[in-house]
Amino acid sequence: MASDELKMDLGRIVQQTMPDIVELRLREYLKEKSFRPGDPLPKEIDLAESLGVSRNVVREALSRLRMLGMVETRKRRGMVLARPDILSSFERVLDPSIIGETTLKDIFELRLVLEMGLAELIYARKTKADVEELKAIALKQMDGKKGSFRVKNEIEFHGKLYEMSGNDTLKRFQNMLLPIFDYVIKTEPKFISGKVSHLDLAELLAKGSKEEFRQGMYEHLKPHFDRLKK
Amino acid sequence: MASDELKMDLGRIVQQTMPDIVELRLREYLKEKSFRPGDPLPKEIDLAESLGVSRNVVREALSRLRMLGMVETRKRRGMVLARPDILSSFERVLDPSIIGETTLKDIFELRLVLEMGLAELIYARKTKADVEELKAIALKQMDGKKGSFRVKNEIEFHGKLYEMSGNDTLKRFQNMLLPIFDYVIKTEPKFISGKVSHLDLAELLAKGSKEEFRQGMYEHLKPHFDRLKK
């Protein structure tokens, strides 16, 4: 029996299957020929013949590209290159119960980094209406007692901050990271919150400087920062 | 002829193909039964029979999951649930020539946000050796004249910063965003650099506070921040 160490050192010989290869070749092909979204692709049979594989194999590869949103197919008309949504592929894989411990930690840290850097975009784009809305969200929290409400409100508040960044991709990204945070929070011994509340942050955003706001955010997230390991 | 706007508003009715449905059902199935990495999956024929579809359809769906690294298959032994690498799926889709203009801009902004927030992790984990190495990289730049070297050195410097974050996922993420930045830079009228140089940043990191470093980073990236649109 091979030791785990040996396994680690040598790695596993992963034999490429035909669909793997075809997927790669197709990707190269699209890049080489600099296909643009909307351009039509050769039909399956031609691809199969050119590559010297069965139509089955080509279809498996195409199925992958279709999943990623790179190609769209319609009957009779054939296939066209499409513009993939970069986040939807990400979403498929983001399952906290499958992701490893280390990656989970990395992603949680990523959130901290994002929220500290977010101040730049927020201060470049925030409007009065935004700040008012944020304040309203923060105020709602004062009434809420139940834990489930707290979590929901937490998400709403921070979500609003991302929204204020004016960066849609970022906002969506945060949105799909939520289950991860949720998972991490749940595995924490207890819910710890920093000295700076949501309302404090909203006030800072209304009247304070970018640096003051960031400092406030740091304090708000401090319990998490304190747990960062060297 | 339908206008592009109308198309955008209504979206296209995308008819779900069988592999689409099967992929979804399999994903649900794995979640419901709370499969863990290493657990064996039923064999293809059984899946096909249970779902009432041909083995072909099941294989297309499985091929997708295999691509994402969610399942691994070995002959005779069957399939097992695996731990997907969350970034590899991302990588497949990150082609600047295909991604839309807006998303491209969003991603570039994401970089700015990351580098501003990165200070937190860097200051929590940096070592003397790291700082020295960073300084060495910054010094190399002084000699270089050619543009290609400048870009390479630029990447090396910022890459080192991500590395110092001690967050592997983040570092890899940055690495795969590089082609995007490259693309954005190339479409810029000219290469503009801020007042604060790499060497300045390295010095700040050695002697300055976290806030000073972040301020330096802001100045370094200032040309980009100035171009942020409301």
Added chain:
DNA sequence: TCTTTGAATATGTAGGACATAACTACTATT
């Protein structure tokens, strides 16, 4: 000119066949 009808075509799905690798159990050899 507009509508309708039908043929043509590329993808979608099914099902069967066989190759191949890997596991099992058994056999033979020292």
Added chain:
DNA sequence: AATAGTAGTTATGTCCTACATATTCAAAGA
């Protein structure tokens, strides 16, 4: 008895054929 070799079994990998279905295109009809 321990090891090496052998044959059989099994699930995946690949190929092939057939047909359904949607969509386009063009010809026929009003």
